Amino acid sequence: xxxxxxGLQSGFAQIGKSVYIKGELSGSEDLYLDGxxxxxxxxxxxxxxVGPHGQVKGGVEAKSVVVQGKxxxxxxxxxxxxxxxxxxxxxxITTQRLSIEEGASLKGKVDAQRADAK
Amino acid sequence: MSSVxxxxxxxxxxxxGPETIPQQGSQRxxxxxxxxxxxxxxxxxxxxxxxxxxxxxxxxxxxxxxERGHRMYSEDLLTASTDPELLTTDENxxxxxxxxxxxxxxxVYPAAHFDVVLCWNLPDYLDESLVKPxxxxxxxxxxxxxxxxxxxxxxxxxxxxxxxxxxxxxxxxLEMKKIELRQEARRASxxxxxxxxxxxxxxxxxxNNRHIENLFHDFASIKFFLARDNIREVLVVx
Numbered sequence: 001x002x003x004x005x006x007g008l009q010s011g012f013a014q015i016g017k018s019v020y021i022k023g024e025l026s027g028s029e030d031l032y033l034d035g036x037x038x039x040x041x042x043x044x045x046x047x048x049x050v051g052p053h054g055q056v057k058g059g060v061e062a063k064s065v066v067v068q069g070k071x072x073x074x075x076x077x078x079x080x081x082x083x084x085x086x087x088x089x090x091x092x093i094t095t096q097r098l099s100i101e102e103g104a105s106l107k108g109k110v111d112a113q114r115a116d117a118k
Numbered sequence: 119m120s121s122v123x124x125x126x127x128x129x130x131x132x133x134x135g136p137e138t139i140p141q142q143g144s145q146r147x148x149x150x151x152x153x154x155x156x157x158x159x160x161x162x163x164x165x166x167x168x169x170x171x172x173x174x175x176x177x178x179x180x181x182x183x184x185e186r187g188h189r190m191y192s193e194d195l196l197t198a199s200t201d202p203e204l205l206t207t208d209e210n211x212x213x214x215x216x217x218x219x220x221x222x223x224x225x226v227y228p229a230a231h232f233d234v235v236l237c238w239n240l241p242d243y244l245d246e247s248l249v250k251p252x253x254x255x256x257x258x259x260x261x262x263x264x265x266x267x268x269x270x271x272x273x274x275x276x277x278x279x280x281x282x283x284x285x286x287x288x289x290x291x292l293e294m295k296k297i298e299l300r301q302e303a304r305r306a307s308x309x310x311x312x313x314x315x316x317x318x319x320x321x322x323x324x325x326n327n328r329h330i331e332n333l334f335h336d337f338a339s340i341k342f343f344l345a346r347d348n349i350r351e352v353l354v355v356x
Binding site: 083098099100102104105106107108109110111112 | 174175176177180184189190191192193194197198
């Protein structure tokens with residue numbers, strides 16, 4: 001998922017890079033996060049993308065998670081986790097399918113059925 | 119006599135060594151690893167092992183172990199050692215890294231947690247001030263009977279031996295690729311404490327057999343495999 005052009009679109013939420021949120025986030029739509037969040041994020045059944053400027057400090061639960069920025073916390077994805085080359089993840093990952101680009105950094109445990117190299 | 123000594127050395131030399139398989143647009147080498155081969159026999163026949171990979175994050179390695187039902191932990195200690203907040207001075211005023219601070223943030227696991235630790239070439243490239251403390255911590259997080267694999271360059275390898283990342287591509291085969299530092303790590307003003315360069319990590323020292331034995335003196339046993347590419351593979355058992 002890349003940043004949508006032209007502002008918010010239906011069923012897709014955005015947190016811009018100047019935004020700082022302290023507290024728990026939950027929702028029932030896909031989320032693109034390029035700001036800073038301190039707290040857990042719960043998007044069961046939906047996707048989370050942490051953009052290149054995004055910083056998350058807290059656990060994440062979603063259907064799929066794509067990380068391009070920093071994430072400090074455990075990640076639980078019912079379907080898929082994808083770490084792009086600029087990702088820096090500190091925490092345990094639990095998912096069915098894990099994809100890691102070369103250059104991504106992971107410090108933690110992996111509990112996955114499949115890990116794909118890119 | 120020279121043929122006798124050559125035959126004697128053959129006893130210790132495995133078939134390990136590099137093979138260059140040219141791949142378009144990449145600088146990847148493959149090498150056979152006797153130490154890895156021995157470890158593979160263990161994890162192919164066991165279930166639910168706990169494995170710690172201390173090299174650069176490798177999806178290949180993660181897949182290798184998770185597909186076999188093992189639990190995989192990944193922690194890139196070399197990159198972690200480039201944190202500028204670790205900089206301090208030793209008792210002589212020379213630059214050093216704060217090993218207490220380093221171990222407070224890295225290798226934080228319960229005692230006797232891991233069955234296998236993959237050190238790769240970590241001791242050769244890690245700052246001097248961190249090597250012994252890290253090995254001490256690894257001893258404590260390994261289960262009794264747990265095994266650790268490490269690679270050491272011999273003197274013949276030369277001081278400019280590049281630091282590689284290792285991907286397990288077969289029971290005894292590794293794919294090696296030269297490590298390039300992230301932008302943040304390159305900016306770390308580690309100076310003599312790390313000697314990391316813009317191109318990657320520099321070889322810090324050459325261990326001889328005695329140094330290696332001293333480094334792992336708390337471990338129950340140590341086995342050496344000398345490879346043709348001037349790498350000494352070491353398999354230690356806690």
